[in-house]
Amino acid sequence: MNDLSSFPSRTIWNDSEMLECVSIIPEVPDTATFAFRAPSGALFDFLPGQFLTLEVPVPGGPVHRTWTISSSPSRPRSLSITAKAQGASVATRWLLDNLKPGMRLKAIGPAGRFSHLHHESDKYLFISAGSGITPMMAMTTYMYDLGTEPDVVFVNCARRPSEIIFRERLEHMASRVPGIDLKWVIEQPDRFHPWTGLQGRMNQLILGLVAPDYLEREVFCCGPEPFMTAVREALAGLGFDMDRFHQESFSAPVGTELPLPEDVVPDEDTKAEIHFAASGSSTTCSETDTILAATRNAGLNIPSGCTFGVCGTCKIKKIAGEVHMVHNGGISEDDIADGYILACCSHAIGSVTIDV
Ligand code: FES
Numbered sequence: 073m074n075d076l077s078s079f080p081s082r083t084i085w086n087d088s089e090m091l092e093c094v095s096i097i098p099e100v101p102d103t104a105t106f107a108f109r110a111p112s113g114a115l116f117d118f119l120p121g122q123f124l125t126l127e128v129p130v131p132g133g134p135v136h137r138t139w140t141i142s143s144s145p146s147r148p149r150s151l152s153i154t155a156k157a158q159g160a161s162v163a164t165r166w167l168l169d170n171l172k173p174g175m176r177l178k179a180i181g182p183a184g185r186f187s188h189l190h191h192e193s194d195k196y197l198f199i200s201a202g203s204g205i206t207p208m209m210a211m212t213t214y215m216y217d218l219g220t221e222p223d224v225v226f227v228n229c230a231r232r233p234s235e236i237i238f239r240e241r242l243e244h245m246a247s248r249v250p251g252i253d254l255k256w257v258i259e260q261p262d263r264f265h266p267w268t269g270l271q272g273r274m275n276q277l278i279l280g281l282v283a284p285d286y287l288e289r290e291v292f293c294c295g296p297e298p299f300m301t302a303v304r305e306a307l308a309g310l311g312f313d314m315d316r317f318h319q320e321s322f323s324a325p326v327g328t329e330l331p332l333p334e335d336v337v338p339d340e341d342t343k344a345e346i347h348f349a350a351s352g353s354s355t356t357c358s359e360t361d362t363i364l365a366a367t368r369n370a371g372l373n374i375p376s377g378c379t380f381g382v383c384g385t386c387k388i389k390k391i392a393g394e395v396h397m398v399h400n401g402g403i404s405e406d407d408i409a410d411g412y413i414l415a416c417c418s419h420a421i422g423s424v425t426i427d428v
Contacts, residue, residue, distance in 0.1 A: 085114035085151075090176040091126075094150060099237050103156040103203065104168055105142060111176070115148040120214035121187035121207040121292070121320070124153060125377045125385040127178040128163040136377040136385045137163040140294070140320065141182060142206040142238075146217035154237060156203040180375065183384040185401050186292070186320040187211065193290035193316075194223060197283050199303055201229040201274070201295030202237075207320055208292065209238050212245065212252060222251045225283040229257045229274055229299065233267055255282040274299060276306045287312060294320040321382075344420035348372060348428045349391050363388075363395065363426065364415040372428055374415045378402070381417035388415050393424030 091108035098104050110116070118141060125138045143152035157164040171177075188196060188211045198208035205228045215222035226246075230236045236256055246252040257278060261267035272278060279286060286307070293303045300319050308314055342359040346366055357366035364386055367374050377385035381399035390413045397408075397418040415426075 083112065083114040084117045085110040085112075087178075087180050089114065091151070091179045092176050093171055093173050095173060096171065099154060100156075100235050102168065103154065103237055105152050105154040106167060106171060107143070107150045107152045108177075108179075109150050116145065116151040116182075117148065118145050118151075118182035119184075119187040119189050120144050120210040121189075122182040122184040123186075123207075123320075123383065124151070124179050124181040125183075125375075125383050126153070126163075126167075127180070127375065128166050129177075130162050130166045134375075135163050136180070136375050136383075138181075138377045138383040138385070140184075140186075140206040140210065142209050144210050144213035144217055146214050154203065154206050154209075156237070180377075180385050181383075183402060184320070184382075186294070186318060188215075188290070188292065191290050191316070191318060195285070195289045196222070196224045197227070197286055197289040197291045198224055199227040199229075199274075199291065199293050201299040202231075202235075204293075204295030204299070204320070205237050207294050209242070211292070212242065216245045216249055216252070221249065224251060225253045225255065225286075225289065227255045227257060227282050229259075229295070231259045232262050233258055233265065234262050257282070274302050274306065276310055279303075279306050279310070286310075289316075291317045292319075293317065297321060345423040346370070346420050347392075347423070347425040349425050350428055357420065359419055359421065361419070362416055363413070363418045363420055363424070366420070367415060367426075367428060374428060376416055379416045381414050384414065386415040387412050389413075389427040391425040391427055394421045395419060395424055396421060 089110055089112055092111050093106055094109050095107045096104050123138050123140045125136050127134045127136055139153035139155055141151055142154040155164040155167055157168055186207055200208050242254055246254045257270045293300050340358045340360050343356055344359050345356055347354045355366055355370035364374055364376055374386050377383040382402045384402040390411050395413055395418040397413050399414050399417050403414050
């Protein structure tokens with residue numbers, strides 16, 4: 073994690089404490105940055121690029137949603153997320169319409185492995201679309217605050233210039249540090265505002281224009297799935313070493329189900345038993361049901377976010393029994409060794425007891 077030992081207060085925030093909203097900054101249409109502090113004064117320790125899951129109290133019951141932390145751990149007294157409401161957004165719409173400074177929300181995390189600190193390199197290419205810019209903002213701010221000279225080509229694709237999030241802040245950083253090379257790519261200009269930069273959709277031609285030396289760079293990509301697919305295919309088609317390509321996504325790949333380990337033949341007809349230690353009840357389910365689904369069917373609640381093993385929101389303690397879990401990085405080896413599992417991607421084998 074980030075080294076906070078030089079700060080006078082060494083208490084590090086953990087998610088047993090609610091977060092208090094301290095400011096809301098409108099960024100572009102339907103998009104705002106929400107800054108939080110720990111009421112206890114604890115500091116935030118995380119890696120730039122990691123995410124946080126918030127419990128959002130929408131009408132009808134709380135929902136859990138995951139956002140990348142857009143602030144940098146080099147500024148550890150507060151933590152921000154930047155949320156953009158899409159058409160059907162419920163949680164982000166609630167934040168935009170209802171969250172006010174002073175209100176407190178439950179948060180889970182930070183978590184995630186999408187950080188340049190896990191893939192150290194001399195040169196980076198950060199390529200994002202829309203609100204996928206948030207982890208790139210955190211990583212770039214972190215490098216800027218460190219005071220060393222980074223070498224980052226920072227590409228963001230937006231529908232229009234007026235929809236580029238963090239534009240002024242990034243241009244300010246780039247004006248002071250020559251190693252931050254900004255490239256905006258828009259789909260169409262704003263009316264009555266001439267645009268002299270790049271225009272079009274991401275493809276091999278634009279990639280070569282924005283970062284001619286892309287073969288030498290560690291690439292981080294975040295945005296809607298079709299955008300990340302386009303970038304991935306463009307790079308693969310150009311002979312890029314895809315081990316150096318990293319992407320972040322909070323939605324399950326379309327049509328993809330988590331594979332079960334090879335030693336398990338999922339069998340709908342094989343029954344499993346789940347015992348809920350805290351509530352003292354039990355349920356029977358099929359081995360092919362996830363523990364999350366079986367728990368819900370039993371009328372109990374485990375908070376969840378992504379539902380495919382990334383965000384870590386559904387982490388619970390397994391007290392006894394055996395499960396098969398195939399996650400996507402949402403739980404650490406230490407937590408697994410301590411008996412924790414992710415309910416959304418764990419299947420009970422035989423009889424299992426969990427702390428719910
Ligand atoms: S809900 Fe995200 S890891 Fe289970």
